[in-house]
Amino acid sequence: MIDKRVATVEQALEGLIDGCSIMVSGFGGAGLPIALVRALERTSARNLTLILNSIRFIEYTAPSLFSDERVTRAICSAARSPGKEPGIYERQIQSGALALELVPQGSFAERLRAGGAGIPAFYTPTGVGTKLAEGKESRVFNGRECLMETALTADFALLRGHVADRWGNVAFRGLQANFGPSMAMAAKTSVVEVTSLQDEALPPNGADISGIFVNRVIQLPDGR
Numbered sequence: 001m002i003d004k005r006v007a008t009v010e011q012a013l014e015g016l017i018d019g020c021s022i023m024v025s026g027f028g029g030a031g032l033p034i035a036l037v038r039a040l041e042r043t044s045a046r047n048l049t050l051i052l053n054s055i056r057f058i059e060y061t062a063p064s065l066f067s068d069e070r071v072t073r074a075i076c077s078a079a080r081s082p083g084k085e086p087g088i089y090e091r092q093i094q095s096g097a098l099a100l101e102l103v104p105q106g107s108f109a110e111r112l113r114a115g116g117a118g119i120p121a122f123y124t125p126t127g128v129g130t131k132l133a134e135g136k137e138s139r140v141f142n143g144r145e146c147l148m149e150t151a152l153t154a155d156f157a158l159l160r161g162h163v164a165d166r167w168g169n170v171a172f173r174g175l176q177a178n179f180g181p182s183m184a185m186a187a188k189t190s191v192v193e194v195t196s197l198q199d200e201a202l203p204p205n206g207a208d209i210s211g212i213f214v215n216r217v218i219q220l221p222d223g224r
Contacts (some may be wrong), residue, residue: 004168009039021049027178033160054078114151116185157187168211
């Protein structure tokens with residue numbers, strides 16, 4: 001069995017280069033892999049595509065990704081910053097420097113699941129009759145119009161877990177799970193930061209992600 005443990009964030013992000021697409025877990029602050037996102041900020045990678053639920057937490061955690069215009073495309077469910085003044089990424093969206101694909105949250109979750117399951121596309125009634133339908137193929141099923149949504153896949157998935165074993169089996173704590181399992185399955189390289197990394201195997205019913213879907217695990221040095 002392969003030992004998935006890595007000692008440094010640099011090893012965790014090895015192979016992440018210009019033009020990569022990157023999924024980032026997190027629902028609000030729950031499950032956001034802060035150490036890995038800050039490590040991403042310290043790389044020189046540019047022309048990045050981010051796939052995540054809410055983009056504003058990335059600007060808060062790693063602002064230079066946007067101030068240095070290293071993110072050129074974002075696929076997300078929420079793109080509004082909390083303040084009265086627009087954030088850096090909002091101004092870039094308005095100017096056209098950052099391409100935004102806004103996805104209803106349920107469709108976002110299903111597109112991730114489809115990506116991990118090898119399903120190229122599916123149909124959903126969500127978004128029919130709105131601007132989100134523009135440019136999308138539609139069909140009628142049982143008298144109801146549906147839009148075709150395509151699967152989401154990525155080069156990397158950066159995830160936050162609670163406990164992992166040396167073989168990459170990961171357990172979450174509470175809402176930490178959010179989109180993590182689907183992203184792990186949909187990415188070529190899945191990296192998980194965890195609070196605790198143990199030598200002995202997690203029990204079969206104690207792992208939320210099987211190690212077969214995880215390439216690297218790293219324990220946070222401060223245990224937080």
